[in-house]
Amino acid sequence: MPKYADIAIALPIDKLFQYQIPEELLSRLAIGSRVFVSFGSKKVVGYVVGFSETAGREGIKPIETVIDAEPILSSEMLSLTKWISDNYFCSWGEAIEAAIPGGIKKGKKSLGSRIKESHINVEDYSRTEPHVLMEEQAKALRMIADCIDKKEHRTFLLHGITASGKTEVYLQAIDYVLKKGGQAIMLVPEIALTPQTIERFVSRFGNRVAVIHSHLTPAKRFLEWKKIKDGRADIVVGARSAIFSPVKNLGLIIVDEEHETTYKQEDVPRYHARDVAEERARLNSCPLVLGSATPSLESYYKAKEGRYKLIKLTKRIEERLLPKVKIVDMRMELATRKKITIFSKVLLDAIDNALKNKKQAIIFLNRRGFSTFVNCRKCGLVLKCKRCDAVMVYHFEEKKLICHYCNSTQNPPDICPKCRSGYIRYFGLGTERVESELSHAFSHIHIARMDSDTTVKKGSHDRILGEFKSGDASMLVGTQMIAKGLDFPEVTLVGVVSADVTLNLPDFRASERTFNLLTQVAGRAGRGEDGGEVIVQTYAPHHYAILAAAKHDYDRFYEEEIASRKELLLPPFVSLIKVVVRARNEEFTQKTAAALANAIRAEDKDVMIGGPAAAPISRVRGHYRYNIMLKGDDKKRMCDLLKRVLAKFHKPHSVFIAVDVDPISM
Ligand code: ADP
Ligand code: ZN
Numbered sequence: 262m263p264k265y266a267d268i269a270i271a272l273p274i275d276k277l278f279q280y281q282i283p284e285e286l287l288s289r290l291a292i293g294s295r296v297f298v299s300f301g302s303k304k305v306v307g308y309v310v311g312f313s314e315t316a317g318r319e320g321i322k323p324i325e326t327v328i329d330a331e332p333i334l335s336s337e338m339l340s341l342t343k344w345i346s347d348n349y350f351c352s353w354g355e356a357i358e359a360a361i362p363g364g365i366k367k368g369k370k371s372l373g374s375r376i377k378e379s380h381i382n383v384e385d386y387s388r389t390e391p392h393v394l395m396e397e398q399a400k401a402l403r404m405i406a407d408c409i410d411k412k413e414h415r416t417f418l419l420h421g422i423t424a425s426g427k428t429e430v431y432l433q434a435i436d437y438v439l440k441k442g443g444q445a446i447m448l449v450p451e452i453a454l455t456p457q458t459i460e461r462f463v464s465r466f467g468n469r470v471a472v473i474h475s476h477l478t479p480a481k482r483f484l485e486w487k488k489i490k491d492g493r494a495d496i497v498v499g500a501r502s503a504i505f506s507p508v509k510n511l512g513l514i515i516v517d518e519e520h521e522t523t524y525k526q527e528d529v530p531r532y533h534a535r536d537v538a539e540e541r542a543r544l545n546s547c548p549l550v551l552g553s554a555t556p557s558l559e560s561y562y563k564a565k566e567g568r569y570k571l572i573k574l575t576k577r578i579e580e581r582l583l584p585k586v587k588i589v590d591m592r593m594e595l596a597t598r599k600k601i602t603i604f605s606k607v608l609l610d611a612i613d614n615a616l617k618n619k620k621q622a623i624i625f626l627n628r629r630g631f632s633t634f635v636n637c638r639k640c641g642l643v644l645k646c647k648r649c650d651a652v653m654v655y656h657f658e659e660k661k662l663i664c665h666y667c668n669s670t671q672n673p674p675d676i677c678p679k680c681r682s683g684y685i686r687y688f689g690l691g692t693e694r695v696e697s698e699l700s701h702a703f704s705h706i707h708i709a710r711m712d713s714d715t716t717v718k719k720g721s722h723d724r725i726l727g728e729f730k731s732g733d734a735s736m737l738v739g740t741q742m743i744a745k746g747l748d749f750p751e752v753t754l755v756g757v758v759s760a761d762v763t764l765n766l767p768d769f770r771a772s773e774r775t776f777n778l779l780t781q782v783a784g785r786a787g788r789g790e791d792g793g794e795v796i797v798q799t800y801a802p803h804h805y806a807i808l809a810a811a812k813h814d815y816d817r818f819y820e821e822e823i824a825s826r827k828e829l830l831l832p833p834f835v836s837l838i839k840v841v842v843r844a845r846n847e848e849f850t851q852k853t854a855a856a857l858a859n860a861i862r863a864e865d866k867d868v869m870i871g872g873p874a875a876a877p878i879s880r881v882r883g884h885y886r887y888n889i890m891l892k893g894d895d896k897k898r899m900c901d902l903l904k905r906v907l908a909k910f911h912k913p914h915s916v917f918i919a920v921d922v923d924p925i926s927m
């Protein structure tokens with residue numbers, strides 16, 4: 262009879278807490294149970310992760326209550342969350358709370374709550390039958406099925422160009438697992454969870470599908486979770502957190518668009534869903550399929566090293582050609598037309614042409630707002646946010662300046678706040694301005710715009726895409742929200758207003774992001790019978806990311822990029838751990854960061870440390886930020902080192918320290 266329970270609590274303290282088990286609770290308590298315990302002066306939720314016969318110290322408090330009739334966490338979930346806490350610098354309790362739905366974290370909702378209907382109505386979808394696979398698809402399916410049969414873990418990287426039929430391979434692989442009595446999890450990036458995607462799964466598998474995304478209310482989310490937990494769903498389609506779905510007999514995990522940065526969680530625990538998926542597949546001895554037209558450098562490198570099995574889909578379905586990509590050198594445009602223009606003549610003519618042929622166009626710019634900076638021509642002042650080191654962006658519709666980092670707003674000034682002159686000018690552009698200019702140039706047509714400003718209201722996402730699908734709108738202007746997954750056969754033209762927006766980001770992944778985005782948006786053109794054309798405007802027409810994207814040549818991009826990563830000793834050749842030190846006082850922040858960097862150096866002379874250096878956006882919401890970057894090939898060793906240092910480090914109360922393992926942004 263165990264007398265004590267080891268309990269994980271969701272606090273940023275990297276240890277377990279012992280509580281005594283009252284006799285009357287013993288029969289209801291198991292590993293994985295949720296309990297209430299008193300912690301300090303508070304009552305908190307804890308998770309039982311182990312039992313012990315002896316007490317580690319005196320005066321151990323008893324467990325107060327057991328919350329659920331049956332354990333909420335399976336042994337698999339416990340292993341998985343333990344792995345997260347070991348690898349992503351968080352406590353076991355914090356990892357556990359990332360793995361269960363919000364509603365039940367506070368201990369409120371009991372698992373026995375009433376079952377209501379799912380948010381998906383199967384009657385809304387007509388059934389579809391599987392396609393007869395093309396040769397490459399069939400080969401891919403055979404390899405995955407073979408792995409399912411053997412019940413072994415293996416990671417496949419499915420590298421298939423846009424519209425090569427990857428999703429059809431996923432669907433049939435899932436079908437295969439289901440027929441063998443297993444279940445599947447399919448992760449997609451949040452923005453790809455469109456009605457189109459959901460439709461493809463529900464119309465194939467009916468009510469056996471559970472869908473989990475962040476727009477669901479906590480209650481609906483809980484219902485989907487419950488549907489999975491009770492075994493009423495065999496397929497989970499969802500964004501990042503769906504990797505924690507409580508499926509019992511997991512036979513396959515798929516991560517579509519595996520290169521997407523949204524798989525990385527930005528708050529504690531800062532896990533990467535792709536890596537969690539790999540660990541979960543390993544725990545279940547089942548295959549993991551990573552799919553992408555533009556695999557992350559990390560994954561492709563592993564495939565080349567033989568750690569992942571590479572499968573290629575090189576042909577588009579029905580042999581449809583990839584669209585022709587034309588690069589427009591905006592420097593020449595400036596030289597010949599003697600003015601700075603948003604649209605080159607080439608792009609304007611192409612739009613005109615598409616419209617004349619009654620076709621549709623997608624115009625892409627990865628920046629929202631109207632003008633991206635406001636400055637005084639007399640004294641040169643650039644209007645910045647009062648709380649962030651970031652320029653204020655003018656939003657025409659709201660007639661406001663908005664900070665994209667903290668959302669604070671200001672009224673646009675008529676006179677310069679510094680020199681009192683009236684020479685205030687607006688420069689730079691965002692999607693709002695692009696839409697406005699286009700509606701002047703093509704006044705007879707309706708233009709839809711999709712970015713995070715136009716999709717705040719519930720349902721607006723579907724409404725905007727609906728307008729475009731029905732043909733009411735002939736043009737769709739948008740940010741990266743429109744880069745993926747959309748399948749509109751009438752689109753013959755895609756225009757990229759400026760490829761330089763992502764290329765100039767202060768991040769070593771800027772080229773990779775640019776290549777990915779250009780490839781994805783280009784994939785929106787020519788999905789129908791009429792073929793397609795892509796026009797990319799840039800001031801850097803000879804950059805390898807742009808040239809390779811224009812040729813649809815992933816391998817060419819990879820070779821250039823991997824060589825530069827190797828030379829600069831960046832991922833995938835090393836692992837990075839970013840430590841962010843922030844506080845309201847700049848000097849204080851800087852000094853603490855310097856002291857911390859010294860403490861790390863003193864602890865281990867061999868570890869490579871960059872910084873401390875001011876973060877690219879050096880102040881956000883009134884907090885100054887300094888980064889320390891640890892570099893090395895032994896991630897575990899770096900984590901352990903940091904844990905030792907931080908345990909000893911005397912940090913002033915007003916300073917915050919965050920640790921991000923494998924950071925996705927600088
Ligand atoms: P991807 O996921 O690589 O972009 P999809 O799986 O969406 O590609 O396939 C593109 C289009 O081709 C879809 O409309 C899909 O239904 C269709 N398709 C896929 N595989 C086949 C096939 N074997 N035969 C006919 N059509 C197919
Ligand atoms: Zn001025």
Ligand code: ZN
Pocket residue numbers: 646647648649651664665666667668669882
């Ligand atoms: Zn701000």
